[in-house]
Amino acid sequence: MSKPRIVRAPRGAELSCKGWVQEAALRMLMNNLDPEVAEDPDRLVVYGGSGRAARSWESFDRIVSTLRELEEDETLLVQSGKPVAVFRTHADAPRVLIANSNLVGKWANWEHFRELERQGLMMYGQMTAGSWIYIGTQGILQGTYETFAEAARQKFGGDLKGRLVLTAGLGGMGGAQPLAATMNGAACLVAEVDARRAQRRVETRYVDRVSEDLEEALRWVLEAKEAGEALSVGVVANAVDVYEGLLERGVVPDVVTDQTSAHDPLNGYVPAGMSLAKAETLREEDPERYVAASKASMARHVAAMVAFMDAGSVVFDYGNNIRQEALGEGVKRAFDFPGFVPAFIRPLFCEGSGPFRWVALSGDEEDIFKTDEALKALFPEKTSLHRWLDLARERVAFQGLPARICWLGYGERAKAGLMFNEMVARGELKAPIVIGRDHLDSGSVASPNRETEGMKDGSDAVADWPILNALVNAVNGASWVSFHHGGGVGMGYSLHAGQVIVADGTEAAARRLERVLTSDPGMGVVRHADAGYERAREVARERGVRIPGVTE
Amino acid sequence: MSKPRIVRAPRGAELSCKGWVQEAALRMLMNNLDPEVAEDPDRLVVYGGSGRAARSWESFDRIVSTLRELEEDETLLVQSGKPVAVFRTHADAPRVLIANSNLVGKWANWEHFRELERQGLMMYGQMTAGSWIYIGTQGILQGTYETFAEAARQKFGGDLKGRLVLTAGLGGMGGAQPLAATMNGAACLVAEVDARRAQRRVETRYVDRVSEDLEEALRWVLEAKEAGEALSVGVVANAVDVYEGLLERGVVPDVVTDQTSAHDPLNGYVPAGMSLAKAETLREEDPERYVAASKASMARHVAAMVAFMDAGSVVFDYGNNIRQEALGEGVKRAFDFPGFVPAFIRPLFCEGSGPFRWVALSGDEEDIFKTDEALKALFPEKTSLHRWLDLARERVAFQGLPARICWLGYGERAKAGLMFNEMVARGELKAPIVIGRDHLDSGSVASPNRETEGMKDGSDAVADWPILNALVNAVNGASWVSFHHGGGVGMGYSLHAGQVIVADGTEAAARRLERVLTSDPGMGVVRHADAGYERAREVARERGVRIPGVTE
Numbered sequence A, B: 001m002s003k004p005r006i007v008r009a010p011r012g013a014e015l016s017c018k019g020w021v022q023e024a025a026l027r028m029l030m031n032n033l034d035p036e037v038a039e040d041p042d043r044l045v046v047y048g049g050s051g052r053a054a055r056s057w058e059s060f061d062r063i064v065s066t067l068r069e070l071e072e073d074e075t076l077l078v079q080s081g082k083p084v085a086v087f088r089t090h091a092d093a094p095r096v097l098i099a100n101s102n103l104v105g106k107w108a109n110w111e112h113f114r115e116l117e118r119q120g121l122m123m124y125g126q127m128t129a130g131s132w133i134y135i136g137t138q139g140i141l142q143g144t145y146e147t148f149a150e151a152a153r154q155k156f157g158g159d160l161k162g163r164l165v166l167t168a169g170l171g172g173m174g175g176a177q178p179l180a181a182t183m184n185g186a187a188c189l190v191a192e193v194d195a196r197r198a199q200r201r202v203e204t205r206y207v208d209r210v211s212e213d214l215e216e217a218l219r220w221v222l223e224a225k226e227a228g229e230a231l232s233v234g235v236v237a238n239a240v241d242v243y244e245g246l247l248e249r250g251v252v253p254d255v256v257t258d259q260t261s262a263h264d265p266l267n268g269y270v271p272a273g274m275s276l277a278k279a280e281t282l283r284e285e286d287p288e289r290y291v292a293a294s295k296a297s298m299a300r301h302v303a304a305m306v307a308f309m310d311a312g313s314v315v316f317d318y319g320n321n322i323r324q325e326a327l328g329e330g331v332k333r334a335f336d337f338p339g340f341v342p343a344f345i346r347p348l349f350c351e352g353s354g355p356f357r358w359v360a361l362s363g364d365e366e367d368i369f370k371t372d373e374a375l376k377a378l379f380p381e382k383t384s385l386h387r388w389l390d391l392a393r394e395r396v397a398f399q400g401l402p403a404r405i406c407w408l409g410y411g412e413r414a415k416a417g418l419m420f421n422e423m424v425a426r427g428e429l430k431a432p433i434v435i436g437r438d439h440l441d442s443g444s445v446a447s448p449n450r451e452t453e454g455m456k457d458g459s460d461a462v463a464d465w466p467i468l469n470a471l472v473n474a475v476n477g478a479s480w481v482s483f484h485h486g487g488g489v490g491m492g493y494s495l496h497a498g499q500v501i502v503a504d505g506t507e508a509a510a511r512r513l514e515r516v517l518t519s520d521p522g523m524g525v526v527r528h529a530d531a532g533y534e535r536a537r538e539v540a541r542e543r544g545v546r547i548p549g550v551t552e
């Protein structure tokens, strides 16, 4: 039995477990391993390097059989992807508690982890792989959409209509940029040095058009911008040539960023003035010269971004470490423009806003479309949410069980969760809804090189917060709660918590939903208020988050 | 208001909070700062270096005022000794959730911690300081008693009557050895190089007699041993001279260990053949020569211990790292005898056995004496428990609120907790009882240099276990739950969880007690069963701890 096989979650309203919460855990574990969802299902790898759903096929089978027998007052404990205990708890307790990849600080590195993994003692859970709530690539698109939307809200009164976005890189993450930009109404020009990559993005409709000629590409986007039309254009060229080319022509985009693979100056970034073919041979023949050329190119790249900033563009770093490399090359003003987390994500975190996702256990896409509509009716004022939901329906292909993601804040999440529960209760949906989130959220992660970089008070590395988050969500009755180490940025660099809660239409679920979907984003407001963010304190005061010494 | 002052917990049956659980948290926080209990109450330091109960006096005041107002369906969150949030939860939830001193792995060191502490962003919680369940020095004595008792159970059929224990060191920890040995019925000879230290231990009745003459001291203990009398004798001499002296005379003690301060070869250990006065000057004048002499002496010290082992003694290392130093000096067989954790503590951990403690909120000593008697009646077969309780009553002075500690295992803890709750319900005790424990317990700590050193499967550094422990105890309704970093062995070296639960005599408390006092030691059985300890698997099978793949 315990061998690789094709796994797909059951669909429909029939239970194979003794309750919907257990059934939800079972289906979501299986869904994480669905070939439509998982990167390497045979090896139980869901996404993100080696992020796994279970430690081994034997553990998978034991988790499944235990969930099938689990009573409504029992809880299964999972330790790094292996089921290790069943304890009697109570009806309002989580049905599953999960701890993945956690190591004592001194041993919190890849070497020790890999040794334990080799001996079958541990598993890497990433964020949503080991906590059974990965929903495919929709999350990347939505995260990028949300970043542009927040920029639009902060700087352009709500959307990017009639605005020009300049960026570069059409790779795994970066490829979401043009679609996320047009979803916000922008005209978007993207430089990509690799023609095949650009072409692939046209085929999947993430980019509208491609040109090999900067003149032509620029004409297209400027016309679209003037007409207030959303249009994305890939230009097959080095980003440096494109950025400097626009500066020479006096074209000042409204937004400038970059997602070339600058984190890797040898195997990622392609230096200006070098063809792709030349780059490939030089990498082999003279890696040192290659890296030197890359870094020199990044210096020009960042200098151009600073020049755009001086000319009035909204410029930000998109997490590829290009500022650091440029600084090393003597670009003193490299850090004059901010990273995307402090600029656009942290203000959302201050409102308890973060990635709210839900899945239709029925397996029926109609259930998601109904929730889309209901959510729009619930939040008539959230225009960028409306735009996202409409475009997601049109452009996002479901992977595995139909799912949706959008960012909601403190107050909104509880409201949405209760509404979904009522829809299930009224029979408007064909089966219960599972509500979860990424561990990357406002009050659930300590990750000094990413989510908690540059906290106002210097508390980047303080990890009490995700622990309190896991504890309060578990206590409040989340369906399953997870606590992981090393997600996103690797061993030693992050600690983070997840929660998933099932809306099965019962009164009991409504009580739990209300509590968990309040305390969970509440932790985000509290964490940021404690770090001194005034907006978080305002939100606490306005929406009734109780903070001793601040609101009382 | 927020200034140092003398704090003492309220006594009696009158509430100053809205429920007994809140009241218990309030009293136990205050009790930790009682001058009888705390080492440096003005600085909020309870014990163990800088282990604090609250981050500042301002935080202390805010915790107190929040607890006084806290409703029966609310939970206070404490982050490194500071109250940071109040969330609505429910009646069966913990009233307080605590996370202290937790840092992301890469930053998990004293330097980063001290910097955050200096900025007022963190606090060191040790184990029971920041989790409001320290009860003074009774714990050290009991831990040592339990170690000797386990040795007695394993090797001598239950007690040490008619047995000779040889050890050394009458310092802060080591001074508990002679009393713990006589409490187990032994004749005990302790070498201590410092006459004043030995004398102080006579005054506090931890040692019965002292002699400067090995011949005399040996006669006393051998006579006691023959007569089956419990007697402890301190001999003012270097441990090496005493150990070698006994070997020369052909005296083979039944048990041999050592708690000289061998962890510190410069400022702790005194080399053989050196007077105390000489030692003090040489430390100053030629520290290198001093250390060399220390290490050479430790080599003889350990060689003597190995010789005792060969002659038939039960020999173990008592956590002072003396084997490591001797090995470094070429004593190849230094690690032939085991450390005390694998030898005597881990077998107890395999049974879910660990430090169970309780406190009488009435403040009345009679309440503790009644629980002592009730516990003896509940476990008529546990003879070493009876001996401990009788002697503790006679020998242990209470500090702060009257408290008791003893080790109980899986099954026993729930039984004891429910009995205490019934005693409260029947009005036999004057107020509720608080039940807690050290974080040093069977399923609640990952500490590769101490509690989880040398785990059978090499999983010493795996920290999923204490996280699952904290989560399941919180879910099951412990009154307060804590998760700390760095207790016992310092920053970067440990992660551990605590739980405290109140027996207020209600039905609801009985349900919570039964659940928590089952899942908490259950985690110990599970953790050790998973690591491959056969005894833990037996205990799981015999007592109904459910482990997928092992019991089902």
Ligand SMILES: NC(=O)c1ccc[n+]([C@@H]2O[C@H](COP(=O)([O-])OP(=O)(O)OC[C@H]3O[C@@H](n4cnc5c(N)ncnc54)[C@H](O)[C@@H]3O)[C@@H](O)[C@H]2O)c1
Pocket (backbone or CB within 6 Å): A168, A169, A170, A171, A172, A173, A174, A175, A191, A192, A193, A194, A197, A237, A238, A239, A240, A259, A260, A261, A262, A263, A264, A268, A269, A270, A271, A272, A318, A319, A320, A321
């Ligand atoms: N924002 C975030 O949270 C986040 C998350 C993950 C990754 N990143 C960073 O974003 C970057 C992109 O990630 P990805 O997964 O898309 O990488 P990728 O390697 O899949 O794609 C990078 C693309 O950039 C192109 N490129 C390289 N140099 C170029 C140049 N000089 N001009 C034009 N195009 C060039 C490559 O041809 C490739 O298509 C990485 O540095 C990554 O570390 C950011």
Ligand SMILES: NC(=O)c1ccc[n+]([C@@H]2O[C@H](COP(=O)([O-])OP(=O)(O)OC[C@H]3O[C@@H](n4cnc5c(N)ncnc54)[C@H](O)[C@@H]3O)[C@@H](O)[C@H]2O)c1
Pocket (backbone or CB within 6 Å): B168, B169, B170, B171, B172, B173, B174, B175, B191, B192, B193, B194, B197, B237, B238, B239, B240, B259, B260, B261, B262, B263, B264, B268, B269, B270, B271, B272, B318, B319, B320, B321
């Ligand atoms: N078992 C545990 O879990 C545990 C816990 C904490 C500490 N320890 C270790 O136990 C040791 C003792 O701890 P402590 O707090 O009592 O230390 P301490 O420094 O208070 O006392 C050590 C005593 O040993 C005496 N001494 C030193 N060298 C001697 C020698 N050669 N012969 C005779 N006496 C000598 C000193 O005079 C002193 O009284 C330490 O090494 C400590 O690290 C073990």
